Amino acid sequence: MNLKTEISRLVSRAVESAVRDGAFDDIFGDIDPKVEYPREMKFGDYSTPIALESARLLRRSPMEIATGLARYIGTDPRMSSIEVVKPGFINMFLSTGFLYDNLKEIVRLGADYGSSSKQTPRRINIEFVSANPTGPLNIVSARAAAVGDTIANLMEFAGDVVDREFYVNDYGNQVSLLGRSVLARIREQKGESVEFPEDGYHGAYIADIAAHIAEDYEREMSAIAGEDELVDFLALKAIEYNLAGQRRDLEEFNVRFKTWFSERTLHEKGSVNETLDLLEKANGVYADEGKSMFRSTDYNDDKDRVLVRDDGRPTYFLADIAYHREKFERGYDLAIDIWGPDHHGHITRLLGAMKSLGFDGKRLNILISQQVNLLMEGETVKMSKRLGQFSTMRDLIDEIGVDVARYFFVMRSLESHLDFDLTLAKKESSENPVFYLQYAHARICSLFREAEKRGMTYDPSSADPAYLDNEESILLMKHLAKFPEEMEDAAEKCEPHRVATFLMKVAQAFHKFYTEHRILTDDRAMSVTYLLLCDAVRTVMANGLTLLGVSAPDQM
RNA sequence: GCGCCAGUAGCUCAGUGGAUAGAGCAACGGCCUUCUAAGCCGUUGGUCGCUGGUUCGAUCCCAGCCUGGCGCGCCA
Known part of the structure; x- marks a missing residue:
């Protein structure tokens, strides 16, 4: 169970005990205790406005309720203090002892830190991309691929069993249209004059496919008598060719589907x-x-x-x-x-x-994954498959790379229309937010290399929490402690951008810590303690980046 | 006309009905003889589209407007 859930249980139990003691009316127990993150650090790490919300119901002042309830929350080993403040908030502060123990837990769990297992995992099917097999994948598909795969990762991390599925629209009008477009190109390439089908697929890639098929299946084609049969055959081959290309691009994008489900089979088996x-x-x-x-x-x-x-x-x-x-x-x-x-x-x-x-x-x-506006030099690029400029996912990968692309697609919420400025993504590649995250990870790896070079032995059991009693270390540890609940939240709400937002906060806290504190010094106990903290940060960054499908490099 | 999404700093966007609304980029000014400066610190920057409503409290919920995008097929 994650920390936030444990804290709301703590509050719930306090309410129960208080009611049992007769300190409050029974109806107090009906209120669902909300636990939230205060905006400011001075208001603690977790806070509940339950006293404000129940004041009317209990016909008592919020401060009175808060003070009464706070006594029942009592002393929990995870808390250093509990305060009742002004309008009626109950603010809770995490203890450094707990945060320090958690550090060791993070390092012990490694790649499993933040994940959970469920007694009865849900079986989940997530279907995404599902682009028509009539050409290469475009930018919209790329966004869906990044988003869908990250949601799947998050749900697996949360303990469910997830299958990724791609629905192949290999049936219907557009299929025969694809076949006829290919046939027209083949005849054209043979020098015959043909009328290109109305509403046919004009993209240059159709000509490529046509050339390939004409070469690979010459014998099969000549054995086919009727025109309709030939169109069907060509459509099938073109679909195979396109699907292979789509699958290859997706795999390079770190997306692997368990099932490629054919619409055609639904019709064929009478479903x-x-x-x-x-x-x-x-x-x-x-x-x-x-x-x-x-x-x-x-x-x-x-x-x-x-x-x-x-x-x-x-x-x-x-x-x-x-x-x-x-x-x-x-x-x-x-x-x-x-x-x-x-x-x-x-x-x-x-x-x-x-x-x-x-x-x-x-x-x-x-x-619904909202649209992507592709910009170049600040100008909107019309997404026509005929225009060769950066309209495909392949071009995007070639141009800015998988890490940057996946991060950009996932850093915004699903509902927001995404402005993707390629010029900017490329130009700013050195000051890209994704590098900021990766740099934090690489910096820590570098620290460990340096420590080894200096002959320091990294033995976490000789760490001393007293060294972590400073603002930067504490903030960092607090973020790390929230990783599990943040990821669970992101999974539950299907909001992958939360991963990006969270990692940004951790990286920020780490860079600040790194600047303020020298890690490798003659004080071996202090060095080891800081290395333990860094090790935990590295673990969280790596786990988070893995969820995003972005690499966590050892050096940059 | 109907439906969906959006409107928060110059730009791109976070923000769970709570306390003094945040980040990145851009701009300006500082910080490397010492573990990676792809970094850190500081400054500038806001009628949270508008008007009402709901309530102890609204950027958040509701209604009505305004603006932008998308969709309104017996295509998929």
Whole structure:
């Protein structure tokens, strides 16, 4: 259990005891004790406004309640003091003894510090990126990749079992459009004059794919008789080619999917039709001019949505319902989807359909990752696949590297529209926030190398907490103690940017500490104590950077 | 017209209904004979879009406006 949770338990128990003693009315026990971080250090490390919140209910003054309750919180070994202040806050201060013990705990646990294990871990499926297999991944996909993977990391760290999944849209109109675009390019390359399909894929990469396929599958292609069959074949090969490229880029971005789920298989094994039957049984479907409609207006949608067209072809919506049904039937307790902003309108209807099928809506959590505005020299770059300039994830990786890219995508909250200025990201690469974090880690590694060079033995058991009784050390230790709860919070709320914000605070506190205190000196006991602190900082930085998918270098 | 997201320092953005609203970058001024200066310290910088409401207390919740972006397909 993390520190913050333990402290709110402490307050809860105090309330219980106080009520039992008759010090307060029974209704006091109904109040959920909030524990928060005070804005200022002089107000302690944790604070509860419970007395302010319950004053009206108890018909007593906040100060009176706070003073009465503080007595029951009493002396806890983790606290150095508990104060009751002005309007009625109860402020709690962590003891340096506890913080010091925690330091040793951090070093002992290493990569496990901050992680938790659950008695009954949730099985979670997180689906993200899921770009169309019609070309290379773009910047929006890159953001989704960074965000989704970090959320997955956080949830695994919090003790759940997480599967990363990529949904492959290898079915429908655009697939044959892709096939026809490739066919047109192949014929063009043979010198035939062809009309390029309307709404076809014009990108230069299509020509590359066409050339590859024409070379690799010459024999197979000549054996195919009909034009439609040829288009199907080419579409399939083009998808394979694109998927391989997407997978390669994602792996280089430190993102590995467990499952690449093909939409086509849903249609082939009848799961789509089966889903329609189930929706009909749930009375969610009616016929309208030869179409099957879903009553999504029963679930707050603006209008009912088509499931099957009048020519009998299922819509993407129906397949999507089948897909999410399939996910739940695979036994996941929670399915998380990360969608682009252009899909937000689909949330209501999909949730409605899942509820109609009898699934608990809480099992599906759809997150919207807002758009990315790509800037160069402060100017917006239009994201067209035809323009070759920095529109792909591959270009981004080549240009600024995985560490910088992943950090930039995750440092902002999901909902905020992200301005990504490439010129700035590149130009400022030496003063980039991500280097600030990595530098803290590298600096500590360097300290240990230097200590070894000087023949100092690092034996934490000979450390002496008395040396840590200074402002910089204490602040640093306090941050380190909050790592587990901050990460748990980030996981629970699906807010990966909290990791970046937290690490920034730790790095800041460390750089300050480093400047103020000389670590390697003739005072061996002091050196060892400081090294212990540094070791703990290094552990937390490494664990946090790993969650972000960013490397923690030994030297820079 | 409807829906979603955003509006906080010059720029990019954090901020759990609580106490004197923060960081990075940019600007300016300091700090390396000693463990990594990719660092530290200081200064400048704010009607938290506007107007009401809810309450002991609102940047945060609610309503209505204003501005910007995105979406409103039987494409995926």
